[in-house]
Amino acid sequence: xxKTLLTVIAISFLAFSFTNIKKTNYKVNTATSKINWxxxxxxxxxxxxxxxxxxxLLIKNDKIIGGEFTINMNSIVDLDMPADNEYNAKLVSHLxxxxxxxxxxxxxxxxxxxxxxxxxxxxxxxxxxxxKGISHPVSFLADVKIENGxxxxxxxxxxxxxxxxxxxxxxxxxxxxxxxxxIEDVMEISIxxxxxx
Numbered sequence: 001x002x003k004t005l006l007t008v009i010a011i012s013f014l015a016f017s018f019t020n021i022k023k024t025n026y027k028v029n030t031a032t033s034k035i036n037w038x039x040x041x042x043x044x045x046x047x048x049x050x051x052x053x054x055x056x057l058l059i060k061n062d063k064i065i066g067g068e069f070t071i072n073m074n075s076i077v078d079l080d081m082p083a084d085n086e087y088n089a090k091l092v093s094h095l096x097x098x099x100x101x102x103x104x105x106x107x108x109x110x111x112x113x114x115x116x117x118x119x120x121x122x123x124x125x126x127x128x129x130x131x132k133g134i135s136h137p138v139s140f141l142a143d144v145k146i147e148n149g150x151x152x153x154x155x156x157x158x159x160x161x162x163x164x165x166x167x168x169x170x171x172x173x174x175x176x177x178x179x180x181x182x183i184e185d186v187m188e189i190s191i192x193x194x195x196x197x
Contacts, residue, residue: 026151026195028055033193040184051075071109099169106132131165153193161185
């Protein structure tokens, strides 16, 4: 009886210990974190970055269990042309317009982590991406490392369909008569985040 009681106490203590492991909040370093984007059309492509305004990642047992980012849509830049190129400024202005991200009305987007799991030595992150006030689920694989109080997250390139967020300009999902003047709905995205305790 005494041995059984000690066993029950030991199991209860272990269960209590595991369920009370501390969760740690890591704050995103917005100066060193970014979203990389790439869009395509029949004659080529454009690519660039978007900054994060703020964000945090919730860590337990050295694993991401939650978190969210605020995306600064006004910070979008193009990197495939020189910054002083006239067409660069026109492209960025167009991307900010109502034809694309409508940043005057929707200056911020967001990504909220809903679930994570280990997969093939990486972290599969599932969450909700909000652009232009519209939210849809997205998921991606990422390398995640935590060393000396610093978390580094680098995602693999993944794809989103811009038409789901009502980004209509020259989209074949909305217009039938574009011929070869269309812009692909599918965009490539990757995320690089550094966060600290």
